[in-house]
Amino acid sequence: MTILVTGSNRGLGLELVREGLKRGHSIIATFRTMSQDLEILKEEYGNNLDLQVMDVADYASVKDAFGILAAKYDAIDCIINNAAVLYETKQFKGDPIVDLDLEAFYRTVQVNTFGPIHVLKKFMPLLYNGHDRCIVNITTEGVRMKSEGSHYIAYACSKSALNMYSQKIRNYLQSHEDTKNIRLFMIHPGRMFTVMGVENAQIQPNEPAIGIWDIVENKIEIKLDLPFINYKGEAMPYI
Numbered sequence: 001m002t003i004l005v006t007g008s009n010r011g012l013g014l015e016l017v018r019e020g021l022k023r024g025h026s027i028i029a030t031f032r033t034m035s036q037d038l039e040i041l042k043e044e045y046g047n048n049l050d051l052q053v054m055d056v057a058d059y060a061s062v063k064d065a066f067g068i069l070a071a072k073y074d075a076i077d078c079i080i081n082n083a084a085v086l087y088e089t090k091q092f093k094g095d096p097i098v099d100l101d102l103e104a105f106y107r108t109v110q111v112n113t114f115g116p117i118h119v120l121k122k123f124m125p126l127l128y129n130g131h132d133r134c135i136v137n138i139t140t141e142g143v144r145m146k147s148e149g150s151h152y153i154a155y156a157c158s159k160s161a162l163n164m165y166s167q168k169i170r171n172y173l174q175s176h177e178d179t180k181n182i183r184l185f186m187i188h189p190g191r192m193f194t195v196m197g198v199e200n201a202q203i204q205p206n207e208p209a210i211g212i213w214d215i216v217e218n219k220i221e222i223k224l225d226l227p228f229i230n231y232k233g234e235a236m237p238y239i
C-alpha cells in the first residue's frame with residue numbers, strides 16, 4: 001500500500017512511518033520540521049520512503065506538497081491525519097472563559113481541525129484512485145461529552161469538530177456506490193509518552209502504531225456505524 005502520514009517527524013507519526021516501512025509499505029512521510037529519525041529511516045529504506053514538507057495548517061503548503069506528490073503518484077491507498085498541537089496544560093489556574101488564550105485556540109483549530117480538512121480536500125482525488133482505501137483521523141478520548149474538568153478546552157473542541165467532520169464525510173462516502181468501500185476511522189491512540197502526551201502518558205507510541213497498522217491492513221475488522229475507536233479497534237464512548 002501507499003500511505004501518506006502527516007506530522008511524521010516525531011511522536012506517533014514517526015512510529016507509524018517506522019512500522020509501515022517494517023511491513024513493506026510505501027510511505028509518504030510529510031512533516032513541518034525535518035528530524036534525524038526520518039533521515040535515518042530514509043537511509044535504511046530508500047525509495048520506499050518519500051519525505052515531503054507539508055504544514056497542514058497552511059493550505060498553500062498543502063497545495064505545494066500535492067503538486068509535487070501528484071507528479072509522482074497516481075494513487076494513495078490511505079491517508080493518516082496525525083499532525084496536531086496541544087498548547088494547553090492541566091496546570092492552568094485561570095478562568096477558562098475570561099482568561100482564554102484566543103490566539104492559541106485559533107491556532108489549535110487551524111492545525112487540528114483545518115489540517116485534516118486541508119489535506120483531504122487536496123489529496124482525496126489521489127485516494128479515490130487507490131486500492132483498499134482508508135482514511136484515519138487521529139483524535140482523542142477527550143472529545144467525550146461527559147468529560148470532567150475544564151482543561152484542554154481548545155484541544156477538545158478542535159478534535160470534536162474533527163470527529164463531526166469525519167462522520168459527515170463518512171456519511172457522504174457511504175452513500176455513493178463507488179466510494180462506499182472507503183473505510184474511515186477516528187482513532188484515539190492512547191495516552192502516549194510523546195511531547196504532547198507528557199502530562200498523562202501511559203504507553204509508548206510504537207504500541208498504538210502497531211494497532212493502527214493492523215486496522216489499516218484490515219487485520220482488525222471494524223463494523224461500526226460510528227467508527228470512533230481506540231487503537232485496538234474497540235468502540236470509544238462519545239457521549
Ligand SMILES: NC(=O)c1ccc[n+]([C@@H]2O[C@H](COP(=O)([O-])OP(=O)(O)OC[C@H]3O[C@@H](n4cnc5c(N)ncnc54)[C@H](OP(=O)(O)O)[C@@H]3O)[C@@H](O)[C@H]2O)c1
Nearest residue numbers: 007011012032033055056057083084191192194195196197
Ligand atoms: N500523546 C497523547 O497522549 C495523545 C493522546 C490522544 C491523542 N493524541 C493524538 O495523537 C496524534 C500524535 O500526537 P503525538 O502525541 O505524537 O504528538 P507530538 O509528539 O507533539 O507530535 C505532533 C506532531 O504533529 C506535528 N505538527 C504539529 N503542527 C503541525 C503542522 N501545522 N503541520 C504539520 N505537522 C504538524 C509535529 O511537528 P513539529 O515537530 O514540526 O511540531 C509533530 O510531528 C495527534 O493527533 C494527537 O492529537 C495524542
